[in-house]
């Protein structure tokens with residue numbers, strides 16, 4: 210979201226205010242037995258004039274929308290600000306505007322009223338009621354008002370001392386109107402934003418602390434157990450951010466939506482994650498984290514209290530499941546409707562006849578299905594111009610934007626498009642050659658990839674060079690104008706179906722690690738190459754051992770300089786972690802639908818635990834997609850670096866969890882093989898165990914996150 214200069218100034222001044230409040234001992238003054246002091250809120254509301262941020266201008270406010278309010282609330286959450294800002298300027302403002310109030314909004318904007326909200330309609334434990342001048346009560350979908358003077362609130366000590374509570378008698382409340390469901394959901398979105406601030410601050414405090422504290426002669430930030438926990442905390446924060454971004458996107462795109470799904474995703478994720486992150490923060494601080502004087506406990510308690518305020522995470526997920534996973538998301542990129550229609554039409558026309566048997570086949574764990582037929586399909590795609598969609602037009606592509614690629618992937622998955630035989634060529638080799646290859650290499654290799662006639666595999670891993678990829682031992686030596694290659698690669702996907710392999714080999718004798726490597730394009734159909742299948746846990750074989758015994762390739766098939774192999778190899782991996790994962794994600798949606806179907810067919814759909822897990826998965830789908838699209842649409846935005854770095858760990862773990870859920874959803878039939886072959890969900894269950902390994906294992910991803918995003922000390926080197 211791009212903010213105007215005025216909005217940025219507002220956010221910045223609130224940030225400064227919150228910081229001063231914290232630094233000035235704001236949290237130190239709080240106890241569970243006394244009401245929260247009012248002066249800080251009044252200063253924020255009146256002196257800084259922030260109470261009316263979200264109030265329409267006609268009532269004296271600044272008229273900011275949900276997105277901007279969310280930003281301000283997050284900043285205050287990061288300070289664990291104690292005062293009824295969220296209740297008054299956030300929640301009350303949204304609720305009152307939703308019923309068209311013109312009595313209380315001017316008072317709020319002037320900083321003359323402090324509101325507390327009772328979403329339960331019981332009058333019990335009303336948060337922020339300790340300092341409220343006014344109460345709003347939500348009961349049976351209607352909004353009621355009562356002033357504090359009329360209800361004699363009774364102060365109730367609560368665990369979270371940053372938000373005092375009261376009990377009130379609600380029988381004297383006046384009905385203001387019927388609430389559209391969206392209003393309360395907007396409140397949930399704002400609470401989610403506050404919790405993101407809470408979680409982010411706990412993470413920041415923790416990372417800083419671990420970098421300072423020395424135990425066993427080194428900072429504890431250098432211990433991998435600490436780094437990995439911190440990385441997981443960051444993923445939880447970023448997950449909540451993407452969940453919030455999803456809800457805000459739905460709110461902006463669908464003014465008519467009740468925001469039920471988006472708000473439930475945002476708040477259930479933020480509430481669970483803030484609780485986990487603040488708890489982990491205490492653990493990583495050791496004893497100091499458990500003390501009253503150290504502020505973490507305020508964050509931890511606030512995160513806990515928020516879990517019950519506007520609906521528990523479990524209740525919010527149950528609500529998602531109760532809709533039978535109805536999608537609230539507007540069609541992506543509506544301005545691309547003609548392009549979408551083109552893809553849809555082409556798929557309908559072409560994925561028919563003999564190709565119809567390929568629908569939904571050949572995906573992960575199913576690569577051995579119809580290998581020849583899927584190559585013919587790849588050629589069909591090539592004829593349609595789809596294999597080179599993202600390539601520049603100068604190289605025979607369509608120069609498609611990220612948005613167009615998303616639309617293509619969506620429609621491809623929706624039509625049941627088969628697993629792509631040519632994906633290593635189209636999404637890894639081609640971008641590498643376009644960026645770093647010679648014109649001669651581009652002329653020779655791109656047409657065959659585009660046409661679906663030449664197939665490629667990736668020769669990186671070796672028996673002792675997996676995560677520690679730079680430890681490659683395969684040797685390449687120049688003999689005239691040809692390279693001679695000796696060594697062994699392992700786990701080489703689709704080598705048995707490929708014509709070419711891009712191989713990273715050691716070209717400079719005596720070098721180690723990342724130095725002295727070369728990146729060669731090697732033809733596989735030659736006497737010096739032996740390919741041996743490796744049977745996977747699925748019982749099928751997708752990957753292979755590849756032996757090079759004096760195999761040869763021309764020097765003009767070398768990409769980059771001798772010694773620059775590491776750089777080129779990393780560039781290729783950059784493409785692997787980029788757009789190509791999007792296509793895969795679109796297929797995840799189909800798999801999710803299958804799991805729901807399996808739960809219905811096998812009698813597990815009514816099990817609340819299965820429903821809860823399904824709802825978590827559903828949220829994960831939306832979060833993953835939002836995360837990927839926002840990072841790829843704005844790659845230069847440094848603020849999104851963390852979101853980009855978490856992508857692989859997130860989708861791989863999500864997919865693994867879906868695999869486990871698929872089996873549980875099948876209940877008593879999970880283990881049973883019918884018709885002589887594994888079902889799609891059984892294959893999913895098994896193959897998803899590979900997702901957390903290839904392309905950088907989960908552990909390696911955590912190293913990367915800790916080191917790059919959190920700047921924690923580096924591991925002894927080698928890994929990806």
Ligand SMILES: Cc1cc2nc3c(=O)[nH]c(=O)nc-3n(C[C@H](O)[C@H](O)[C@H](O)COP(=O)(O)OP(=O)(O)OC[C@H]3O[C@@H](n4cnc5c(N)ncnc54)[C@H](O)[C@@H]3O)c2cc1C
Pocket residue numbers: 666667668669670672674675676677699700701702703752899902903904905906907908909912924928
């Ligand atoms: C289905 C599948 C397809 C594949 N396809 C290809 C392919 O086409 N081409 C190709 O080149 N490779 C391919 N691979 C290989 C893949 O890239 C490697 O499996 C991966 O890099 C991990 O290496 P490894 O298996 O040797 O495990 P290892 O690196 O030996 O790891 C073993 C364990 O140690 C952990 N570990 C290792 N180093 C560290 C560290 N520094 N800190 C913490 N923990 C660590 C790992 O996380 C893992 O849990 C494929 C793998 C699979 C499963």
